[in-house]
Amino acid sequence: MSTINLVTSIPGPKSLAMLERRKNALPAGLAKSTEVVVEKAEGGVVWDADGNTLLDFAGGIGMINVGHRPEQIVNAIKAQLDKYIHTCSLVTTFEPYIELAEMLNRLTPGDFTKKTLLCNTGTEAVENAVMLARYYTKRPGIICFEGAYHGRSLLTLSLTSKYSLFKKGFGSFASDIYRLPVPNFYRTPSGMSEDEYLDWSIKNLEHAFIAQVDPESVAAFIIEPVLGEGGFIQMPAAFMQKIRELCNKHGIVMIADEIQSGSGRTGRLFAIEHTGVVPDVMTIAKSLGAGMPVSAVVGKAEIMDCTHLGGVGGTYGGSPVAAVAAIEALKILSSQEFLQRANHVGNLIKSTLDAWKSKYALVGDVRAIGAMCIVEFVKDKNTKEPDLELPLEVLKDAVAHGIILIRAGLYSNCIRLLPPIVMTDDQLHEGLQVLEDAIARAHEKRGK
Secondary structure (H helix, E strand, O other), X not given: OOOOXXXXXXXXXXXXXXXXXXXXXXXXXXXXXXXXXXXXXXXXXXXXXXXOEEEEOOHHHHOOOOOEOOHHHHHHHHHHHOOOOOOOOOOOOOHHHHHHHHHHHHHOOOOOOEEEXXXXXXXXXXXXXXXXXXXXXXXXXXXXXXXOOOOOOHHHHHHOOOHHHHOOOOOOOOXXXXXXXXXXXXXXXXXXXXXXXXXXXXHHHHHHHHHOOOHHHEEEEEEOOEOOOOOOOEOOHHHHHHHHHHHHHHOOEEEEEOOOOOOXXXXXXXXHHHOOOOOOEEEEOHHHHOOOOOEEEEEEHHHHOOOOOOOOOOOOOOOHHHHHHHHHHHHHHOOHHHHHHHHHHHHHHHHHHHHHHHHOOOEEEEEEEOOEEXXXXXXXXXXXXXXXXXXXXXXXXXXXXOEEOEEEOOOOOEEEEOOOOOOOXXXXXXXXXXXXXXXXXXXXXXXX
């Protein structure tokens, strides 16, 4: 029995009216991937304002790993609302903040004493992680990477790659930031083997200390173990191990940005666990709160404790309502049952995507790390020239037929798949068929 049920076009009349209100009330620069107007959501299913039932393959850009409105999380939020909503961690002490911090200190990689600072957004977590690294080392420099996305504040936007979509018109940017390439094996340079390309990428890390910045001026490396906005590029273990080695050698803080790749999405609670590398500091957000605004900076106690009194914090940071949601979410996300399910979902999706790669001329690559899955479109499989128009067309077609999607990739030529891990196998198959049908129609249109 299918889940998708379309009773009007998407958007229908009620949705069109709401979209008009959005256009008149909200800034034009606030983009939207789809024209779906949400009325209700549960598990992996969304109902729109016109009574259509859709499957959510975007998951709020990776925010809904545990699904929409899990009962235990909703109940925890309701119970907290009956006690108090906000008293501010800068003024009072409340248990949910402490309990969540204790859980994160215990669950994150590293056999050392840790402490946790709670914030509201991924951007705030990254901002605080960088501030702490600079304060701790008394150095200004930050090394980040091509394809990275770290946020939209002045500092985090300076760290973010993908200039035209996120950064155009917003300069000048923060100083003392140095950006290096990462190995993307799909785009291994012509004439190089993958091993040679990886070796070059690793050597380039050390070369940067000659060509770009002295290591004695570097406070931190910050890297996503799997690039999110950059196209779900997994960092090779050897590359991450070299960063760890350089940090150890030069007294540099290693920050792992797990905002999109963490929270069980890759089949491990944190994606960096696939590499065997332990960072000094981690930033966590998105699915940590199961849809509630909460983020965390978790790190070595000596780094987290380094600032003067009052050097960190924020009015809403560690909101007790958001914290209780995250506590319940972590109980789910860290369970072996959930992590096994994430791997199962990833295997199911990957087996389908692999068939598309050989079947469709314009599907250049497919990638999956656990249930963090993506399809990359190209104009030609030999040249690998990114196709920016095709994923837009496919996305619009697929949404019209009942699934919610969003793009990704340095060139915005990918469609990412981040369905709630709790979505059933039948729903996954149903949604993937809708997406394949859209891909097939786009190929037929082009005579491919």
